[in-house]
Amino acid sequence: MITNSKRSKVKAFDSIDIGRIELHDSLLKRRRDVNRKRSLPHQYQECERTGRIDNFRIAAGLKEGNYCGRLASDSDVYKWIEGVAWTLASDEDHELKARADETIVLIEQSQEASGYLNTAFIHHPEKRWEDLENGHELYCGGHLIQAALAYKRATGEGKLLNVAIKWADCIDGYFGPEAHSGTAGHPEIEMALVELYRETGNTRYLELSRFFGKMRGQSVLNGSRNKQDHVPVSEQTTVEGHAVRQLYLLAGLTDLYAETDDAGLLENLEKQWVNFTTRRMAITGGAGARYTGEAFGLDYEIPNRTGYYETCASIASFMWNWRMLQATGAAKYTDVMEQVLYNGILSGVSLDGEKYFYTNPLEHHGDDGAVGLSWRNIMNLGSNRRTAEHWDRTACCPPNIARLLGGLPGCIYGVAEDVLYIHHYTPNTAVLNVEGGDVELAQKTSYPWNGIISVEVWPQRKQEFSMAFRVPGWAKGGKIEINGETVEGSVTPGIYKRIERNWAPGDNVQMDLPMPVEKVRAHPRMTGNSGCLALKRGPIVYCIEELDYPQDDIFSLVLPEEGEFVPEYHEDFLGGVAVIRGEALKASFPSEELYSSELPDCWNRTELFAVPYFTWANRQAGGMRLWLPVK
């Protein structure tokens, strides 16, 4: 997930080793701690229960039996290892490490002398590479490489990396301009190979990644638009098809851009980014409007109730925007990272860390979505119950969240020559190396629950450098003080505010980003939200849940145009969140008729109680709304 190699032709900054950052109590630390203590152990159990680990035992000849499960099952194990790796980078956990080490031994034993490694095909050589469109060999292999790099960087241990290199050499021997053509039905290998090149310096991996990218649009995947084979990547200007595939591909292409500095490619990536963020992205950062094909819809097709917004697609957007940020240093990408992290990603996992949403709709009408309908139907409409059932089928999202939360600290800071970037605000202490000198930072804040951020800067001695503080796009009227004195110049939303200074140990930077409750409107072409607004505060999008309205029908609630809405922090509620309170109107509708020319005739007042979208359905299943009509 995280790229943190120093190598790159184009790079705005270097990212930071997770081991140099210590998170302090906050929303993100709590979620990351649950990830370590609950999610990762539970995910291993599920991998074991569902045969995903046995697949490796069988491949290694340690157990009798046949491969079981879907074709991408190996990737779940690799993603779990990556999650463990980034976790171990900052937290000791002997139990997790022991499990990971055992699993790595199994993986090593499963690999063929040729380097080939995929437990579904290891005993069926005749079927290898037969179905690039759906076989998921390159996809699983990409995750193997990423897990191996993470484990090496986090623990210094290279056993899995050796396996990954043998595997990469195996595919490099099979594919290429002079060998077999083809590309992966599900992108992932592209970014993995670039990162392997960064680690090893072996340009064959970079060339192979470029080769897989160039194959697209040449009907190697039957010209599938869903699999981004409908046009060459250099001609694609809109995000299309399967949202996870599309965004993984864009992440890989961004890695390629970073190593090649191809201006045409950047222009092309930027066009797709504009299409995504101004035409096809949910307010939660969610991607993929449609159940059919788990795919992007057309422009402004961003439905609430039937929207798909797979958790993996949110994670993919985070990954892509992180790469665009690394390559360009533009704060607009950091904004999208933040938007999707606090809404469309965190919503994917329960507060207890063991249940998951695969889809993240923006509205649910209650129990009906889950009663008596088949699995497909539940996915079509989105469920209002997170479950662990995914492990019995496709379980891409759970370990994807695990590796994302594990790697999160690595995205907080960045260091260019003499610029220290702060991308994300969350309390922590960190030691960053700026031009050879270690600078200790102590970030104190209750972010995202309020916008006051204090950063103490401790160079070893007085040191001249810049600090670049991200001013989020939503933050209007922000102020910055240093040692109590206001910094001159405007604090423009959506940029990095640079402060050049000869920093003295103990200098204190105080940012105040006002965080009123915002009434957000959707673009008028997003017609399903005409006359509605969403409540948002800082990066957090809110929703209302049926269970908080025992007396009212949440679908008869209307927000007054001039209503005042105030936040209220509750330490003991939903793991510690700010809720929003205010006044709502309760309309009495004249009848059960679907269509009527009569207006609601009664507007009683009632109390509004809204919770962060990412926390919904953690207390009980029920109805939920994010977009609310306004009067």
Next chain:
Amino acid sequence: MITNSKRSKVKAFDSIDIGRIELHDSLLKRRRDVNRKRSLPHQYQECERTGRIDNFRIAAGLKEGNYCGRLASDSDVYKWIEGVAWTLASDEDHELKARADETIVLIEQSQEASGYLNTAFIHHPEKRWEDLENGHELYCGGHLIQAALAYKRATGEGKLLNVAIKWADCIDGYFGPEAHSGTAGHPEIEMALVELYRETGNTRYLELSRFFGKMRGQSVLNGSRNKQDHVPVSEQTTVEGHAVRQLYLLAGLTDLYAETDDAGLLENLEKQWVNFTTRRMAITGGAGARYTGEAFGLDYEIPNRTGYYETCASIASFMWNWRMLQATGAAKYTDVMEQVLYNGILSGVSLDGEKYFYTNPLEHHGDDGAVGLSWRNIMNLGSNRRTAEHWDRTACCPPNIARLLGGLPGCIYGVAEDVLYIHHYTPNTAVLNVEGGDVELAQKTSYPWNGIISVEVWPQRKQEFSMAFRVPGWAKGGKIEINGETVEGSVTPGIYKRIERNWAPGDNVQMDLPMPVEKVRAHPRMTGNSGCLALKRGPIVYCIEELDYPQDDIFSLVLPEEGEFVPEYHEDFLGGVAVIRGEALKASFPSEELYSSELPDCWNRTELFAVPYFTWANRQAGGMRLWLPVK
């Protein structure tokens, strides 16, 4: 389509032979004339071009070759014959009759001595009845029976009916409690068999229909909810799954109710009707929210842009409501017939009669839906171009519209003992037999473009009987006069207003149903339309089309809450329609951003120009909106 047999255990009235009604110039007559002059000849050509007729030649051994096309292809030919039949009932057309007669000879020649008849399986006896779920044998056979009954009733010629009876006997020999079990993957046979029973008096057909109904919910179709096999029909209370299948099934069950007077069944049908009309029906009468499975969604899942609303599902709703009306005499069913006819059905065919919509979405964002996307994708979002391409694939809708328009005159009147019902208003003269005496009626009106209806009543001599005038549900403040004198008592919307009288030749009844432009709101649970209204006048739902707004973006238009909207009839526009004019507001939105807390800051006025929904996309492809935000 039309049931007009006298037989039935429960029946509010008898329907009328089409031959006794002569339509005069009106919207419906114009559409029906285009159907005869353009659609039916063109449909025959397409059946010939695409091998549908050849399939019969090959089956009959008159031509070499193999069956081609999808498995329901025979039904298209049968539906075409039914369309021709009902047309011939009122209009001479030697060309059409000759074509139909030739085709009937071919069909007869294709039938096996056993009675079996299906061109896909006639040369593959081993495959017959192998796949009831998807084979469409019973579905095609049902259409054969309906076509045969129509041809007999319209022309008096029984050749096709003999074929149909042999076929019905063949399936009766194969299926039954003591023989093979199973039911049809696509309902249709149920209503066909009941009508065949009505024609012949042979109770075996009634019993067989009942048998097919009772099989459902016993996992004979793998328990498919999409095919209504998830519960026994006696336990189903909501409309589910494939909309056309569901509504065809309900039509057949209503026919069974009419012959059995089973109160439990009626109660059950009524529950499903309430679920359909108050939870799952578009304002156009359209049914089936989802592309996936062409299926009903959950309650209040009635999307605009991605709604499916197949033309055949609209027709199926018309057929079901016609049967419910015949069985009960309740005007609420007539209201739904009218709603779906003038909106969701007429929209399915182009004004020139040769191009069709398969799906009828309530909103389109312009050209994008048709560019570069596969056929499946086009169907997912609905196209904004009617085409004749359906003939190269599944062409269920085109001949379904043809038989509906052909049979339409049969739904205008009904006669019970001493009550003459007027269900639908359209100019015509008709001769109806009331208690043995012929009564001539002359209905004059510009309906649906205005609500003034004059009916001259000409019994042969003074005759005492009731007339029941339907007062549409939308008609508030209606008045009725007889010979210039106001009839006492209220004219309540949504009922049949009965007038008992000793009618003298030339008595004139004048109804005045005020037809203001209505601003219709959707139920608040239909959240996609929060803050929006639809314009409706009488039974006609309106929309706005991009091409009428060369200066404006139709997605920035907003209707003023207090706006006045006036109709304006144009004889030479879109085949003769009333448009709606009035004032709209044009919002200037601050940016391209998808989500913004800034409000539109400029509300210029512009002219509203709305056209009947059913006429959209007849001038050029482009954007369209039905639900408009209100301010």
